[in-house]
Amino acid sequence: xxxxxxxxxxxxxxIVYFGVMLLVLLVQNTxxxxxxxxxxxxxxxxxxxxxxxxxxxxxxxxxxxxxxxxFSDMNLNDAPVLLTVVFPIIGFxxxxxxxxxxxxxxFSFFFVCLAALVLTAVCQMFRFIAIANxxxxxxxxxxxxxxxxxxxxxxxxxxxxxxxxxxxxxx
Amino acid sequence: xxxxxxxxxxxxxxxxxxVVVVTLFYGFTVNQSNGDAGVVEDAATAITIPVKQxxxxxxxxxxxxxxxxxxxxxxxxxxxxxxxKLAETEDRLRDAEDAENENERLRELLDLREKHxxxxxxxxxxxxRPSSNWSVTYTLSKGGESGIxxxxxxxxxEYNLVGQVTEVGTGWATxxxxxxxxxxxxxxxxxxxxxxxxxxxxxxxxxxxxxxxYLTQETQVLxxxxxxxxxxxxxxxxxxxxxxxxxxxxxxxxxxxxxTVTPSSxxxxxxxxxxxxxxxxxx
Numbered sequence: 268x269x270x271x272x273x274x275x276x277x278x279x280x281x282i283v284y285f286g287v288m289l290l291v292l293l294v295q296n297t298x299x300x301x302x303x304x305x306x307x308x309x310x311x312x313x314x315x316x317x318x319x320x321x322x323x324x325x326x327x328x329x330x331x332x333x334x335x336x337x338f339s340d341m342n343l344n345d346a347p348v349l350l351t352v353v354f355p356i357i358g359f360x361x362x363x364x365x366x367x368x369x370x371x372x373x374f375s376f377f378f379v380c381l382a383a384l385v386l387t388a389v390c391q392m393f394r395f396i397a398i399a400n401x402x403x404x405x406x407x408x409x410x411x412x413x414x415x416x417x418x419x420x421x422x423x424x425x426x427x428x429x430x431x432x433x434x435x436x437x438x
Numbered sequence: 439x440x441x442x443x444x445x446x447x448x449x450x451x452x453x454x455x456x457v458v459v460v461t462l463f464y465g466f467t468v469n470q471s472n473g474d475a476g477v478v479e480d481a482a483t484a485i486t487i488p489v490k491q492x493x494x495x496x497x498x499x500x501x502x503x504x505x506x507x508x509x510x511x512x513x514x515x516x517x518x519x520x521x522x523k524l525a526e527t528e529d530r531l532r533d534a535e536d537a538e539n540e541n542e543r544l545r546e547l548l549d550l551r552e553k554h555x556x557x558x559x560x561x562x563x564x565x566x567r568p569s570s571n572w573s574v575t576y577t578l579s580k581g582g583e584s585g586i587x588x589x590x591x592x593x594x595x596e597y598n599l600v601g602q603v604t605e606v607g608t609g610w611a612t613x614x615x616x617x618x619x620x621x622x623x624x625x626x627x628x629x630x631x632x633x634x635x636x637x638x639x640x641x642x643x644x645x646x647x648x649x650x651x652y653l654t655q656e657t658q659v660l661x662x663x664x665x666x667x668x669x670x671x672x673x674x675x676x677x678x679x680x681x682x683x684x685x686x687x688x689x690x691x692x693x694x695x696x697x698t699v700t701p702s703s704x705x706x707x708x709x710x711x712x713x714x715x716x717x718x719x720x721x
Contacts, residue, residue, distance in 0.1 A: 300569030306644050308569040343570040344605070344612050391572050395619065395640050405641035409571050 283431055284319060284327070288335050291315045296342055307412040311420045312339050313383040316354050317361040318424050321376055322432035325362025332358030346394055353390050357383045371434055373425055380421045384414040556718040557675065560584050562611070563710050574615035574643060576601070578711065581611045591674045591714045598703035599623070599667060599678045600711050613711070616680065616701050617648045624668035625650060625680055632657035633668055636680060642698060646705065647684065650697040659686050659697045675717040 291312055299309050312335050320328020336354030340347065361379050369375040388410035395401040446453070505513070562584070566577035580586055590603040592613050601621070605612035614621055621638040627650065635652040642649055653659060663683040669676025681699040688695050 295569060296566070300567065303569075307571050310571075343568050343573070344575040344614075345570050345572045395572070401619065401640040405644065409640075409644070413571050 280323070280327075284323075284331055287315060287319070287428070287431070288331065288338070291335065292338055292342065295339070304416055305412055307409055307416060309416040309420060310384070310387065310413055311417060311424065312336075312350070313354065313357055313387045314380050314417065314420050314424045315428075316358045317376065317380050317383045318428035320358040320361030321365055321371060321379065322428055322434050323362070325359040325366070328358025328362040329355040330358070332356070345391060349390055350387070353387055357386065371429070373421075376425050377418075377421050381414070381418065384417050385410075388414050557714050558716040560586055560713045560715055561710060562586075562713060564708055565610070573620070574618045574705075575604070576613045576615065576708075576711075578603075578611040578613060578713070579609070580713070581609050582606045583608055584713075585715050586611050586713050587715070589673055591678070591717075592711050593678055593714065594703045594708060594711055596703070597679060598701070599674070599680045600703050600705065600708065602673065603713065611713070615705060616703070617643050617646060617705065619643050621648065623674060623680060624670045625665045626668045627653070627657055627659055627665055627683075628663050630657075633670070634659075634665075636665070636699065646701070648681070648699050648701065650683065650699050651694070653695050653697075659683055659695070661685060663697075664702075665699060675714060 295311055299311065302308065316328060316332040316335055319331040323331075332354030333351065336351040339350045339354070343350070361383065364379060365371060365375075369379065391413075392406045392410045395406045396403060560580060562578040562580040564576045565579045568575055568577070578586070578592075586603060586606055588603055588606055592600040592603060594600050599616050601613040601615045601618070603611050604614045616623065616636070617638065619638040619640045621636065623636040625634050625636050626632065627634050632654060634650050634654075634657060637649055637651050639649040650659065650665060661683050665680040665683065667674040667676060667678040667680060679702045681701040683697045684700045685698045686695065687698070
């Protein structure tokens with residue numbers, strides 16, 4: 268009786284995306300933390316949030332972004348709750364964009380990811396410019412390099428997430 | 439003369455045989471007294487050596503075949519036992535190396551305790567270095583259950599400042615590094631011990647350095663000056679080594695002087711640190 272009230276398909280998808288979240292955190296913490304190009308590490312979490320929003324809709328993207336943002340904040344030790352706030356917005360907006368403006372092809376995904384990475388970097392650098400009064404050039408350089416190094420991971424995340432969601436673009 | 443010819447015709451062969459036998463006997467026995475081989479023996483041996491070598495090789499090959507056919511199982515077993523013994527020996531060697539490293543660290547800690555009896559230490563390992571581009575922090579292996587609190591000072595085994603605890607959980611704690619852009623530490627500069635302030639700077643943080651600022655008019659800062667904590671404010675004990683002045687410069691306006699400081703602690707290579715849980719505050 269109780270089982271009838273549970274949407275098994277949704278539970279299955281939730282478990283799958285929980286696994287995706289763990290994988291993203293694992294790669295971010297164990298692999299990318301050891302790879303720095305010009306002293307800057309890539310940040311792949313926003314790309315994963317965009318992917319979930321893209322293929323599962325804004326609600327799923329927002330919830331996925333909320334949890335991934337929380338774990339990312341815990342791990343990165345930057346400004347408190349910054350990513351917990353930014354990632355759900357990215358997830359929800361990317362889902363809404365697919366509904367309203369863009370298709371689910373790779374190039375659309377790529378440009379939405381670019382926008383998400385720029386938004387994340389701008390939010391991360393905001394306190395250094397507005398509050399700490401840091402030198403603008405190194406802050407901008409770090410934000411730019413972080414965005415640039417993260418972009419290649421759109422390839423690595425787009426295709427597995429599309430397959431997981433079962434989206435068939437040939438129709 | 440004819441008698442000699444007749445004698446030789448009649449007994450020549452017998453005489454020849456006798457001469458050959460005597461010669462052979464002489465050849466075998468001569469030089470035996472000093473251990474050298476005789477000429478004949480030497481020649482005979484030289485002829486037989488290739489045969490002996492050939493037969494020895496053949497015997498060895500046949501023994502190998504025999505061993506492969508009939509001793510393979512025992513050899514494989516012996517090989518397996520040797521592998522196990524080797525693995526055990528390597529394991530013991532690793533344990534010994536770990537024990538040696540731990541011994542070294544404990545010696546340093548003991549030395550540190552003797553120098554500062556008022557300090558209450560808690561040793562912890564650095565278990566994570568987050569990959570953020572916007573801060574430099576470390577995650578420690580111990581937290582609230584070990585008495586670590588937010589604001590505790592963290593040093594290395596050589597009494598150099600590493601950072602300050604900013605967050606504490608059960609079994610973990612986060613340490614903000616001394617080079618982090620948000621770090622603030624009161625410092626004493628130069629021989630006069632003039633007060634100044636370490637204030638983290640974003641661009642210097644990326645180079646693994648930090649900034650000394652709020653220098654008073656009478657404070658003279660020179661390269662290679664060593665900075666120590668002032669102890670004012672009670673967050674850090676007085677006298678911890680922060681770093682060395684690597685360069686002195688003037689802010690963009692040309693009015694304010696500041697110094698770039700290289701931390702004394704080798705932050706990139708740290709694996710174990712010591713949290714100062716309590717100390718005597720000097721007013």
